[in-house]
Amino acid sequence: MNIPIIDLGKLYNEIKPEIDSAVSKVIADTKFILGPEVCEIEKKIAEYCRSEYAVGCASGTDAILLSLMSLGIEPGDEIITTPFTFFATAGSISRLGAIPVFVDIDPGTFNLNPELVEMKVTNRTKGILPVHLFGQMVDMDPLMDLKKRYNLFIVEDACQSIGAKYKNKIAGSVGDTGCFSFFPTKNLGGFGDGGMLVTNDSDVYEKAKSLRVHGAKDRYFHDYIGINSRLDTIQAAILLAEIKYLDKWTEKRRKNASLYNSLFRGIKNVQIPVDKKYFYHVYNQYTLRVENRPGLVKALEKEGIGYGIYYPLPLHMQNCYKGLGYRKGDFPESEKASEEVLSIPVHPFLTKDLINKIADTVRNFYGA
Numbered sequence: 001m002n003i004p005i006i007d008l009g010k011l012y013n014e015i016k017p018e019i020d021s022a023v024s025k026v027i028a029d030t031k032f033i034l035g036p037e038v039c040e041i042e043k044k045i046a047e048y049c050r051s052e053y054a055v056g057c058a059s060g061t062d063a064i065l066l067s068l069m070s071l072g073i074e075p076g077d078e079i080i081t082t083p084f085t086f087f088a089t090a091g092s093i094s095r096l097g098a099i100p101v102f103v104d105i106d107p108g109t110f111n112l113n114p115e116l117v118e119m120k121v122t123n124r125t126k127g128i129l130p131v132h133l134f135g136q137m138v139d140m141d142p143l144m145d146l147k148k149r150y151n152l153f154i155v156e157d158a159c160q161s162i163g164a165k166y167k168n169k170i171a172g173s174v175g176d177t178g179c180f181s182f183f184p185t186k187n188l189g190g191f192g193d194g195g196m197l198v199t200n201d202s203d204v205y206e207k208a209k210s211l212r213v214h215g216a217k218d219r220y221f222h223d224y225i226g227i228n229s230r231l232d233t234i235q236a237a238i239l240l241a242e243i244k245y246l247d248k249w250t251e252k253r254r255k256n257a258s259l260y261n262s263l264f265r266g267i268k269n270v271q272i273p274v275d276k277k278y279f280y281h282v283y284n285q286y287t288l289r290v291e292n293r294p295g296l297v298k299a300l301e302k303e304g305i306g307y308g309i310y311y312p313l314p315l316h317m318q319n320c321y322k323g324l325g326y327r328k329g330d331f332p333e334s335e336k337a338s339e340e341v342l343s344i345p346v347h348p349f350l351t352k353d354l355i356n357k358i359a360d361t362v363r364n365f366y367g368a
């Protein structure tokens, strides 16, 4: 049997006629760069994220980069973030010559621990870059308080968390900007790379829109040194076809997670994800903490079950960040998580039988 961690073939089959006609239309229209579908999906995502403005770009990484550039980040500025995330979060900070300042995570949610942020604020701190990891938002209240008191910006890395909520606020709409990725494995995933930032700040919006086309508001007249980062029209058209189904697919992910929870509850070697009260988790990943991970990995591989290890090495221990001066032991919760986490398939096209089969494999491995 082969159960992939994400099944893009099933997604395509589910809405094939809509995707095919959307793509054919773009090909017939030949408006491949910043065609009308890009504007349309920007409007839809802004509305979905309860934000005034949205700027489509080439990836989630660029959504973060463009946010930081639009907010005026300069070399030497410090930005506080988590070491337990995909590299793009901190990489975008470093790309601009700014310095990622890491803070350890909450062991329950794997998200940045807001209680540890204030002690890292210095007179060089310009902002905070929280990551809503695996589909669950960071507790933003304490961060918004720090923003006010220290006059900081907040860029939300919501690349894994479109539609996630906390206390009725939606991911991406709380900070100065919110960043999304349309990488194919995301809850709203294109058929290639893509990204978008949302904001309520008209200046940030105008600047980001210009920066994505080499800093030119009017073609060939450059106000800033920008980059080339646009959302392809073909990707925009595919995303427009998919977005109608996003809420339904998210609910299915949540149902799948809830079924797993009931099947894993009580196994002492396995810790199920913490789904916090007042938070709406969108389960981009269903991530367990497990004992003897290498053994479980072998058991899953034997049964053809896909899995992911997000992430095997925290960012403060990456080779490229040796120069920042961190050491093993600096962020014990992130380091422990990187040794224990294991994500199993939770995508919306799983059947109950497949979930039972995956859960049985885990349960049998631990003799539960």
Ligand SMILES: Cc1ncc(COP(=O)(O)O)c(C=O)c1O
Binding pocket: 059, 060, 061, 062, 085, 086, 088, 089, 131, 157, 159, 160, 180, 181, 182, 183, 193, 194, 195
């Ligand atoms: C937390 C996080 N941040 C940033 C990114 C970057 O997104 P992209 O791969 O679209 O550049 C990703 C996606 O992989 C992500 O998971």
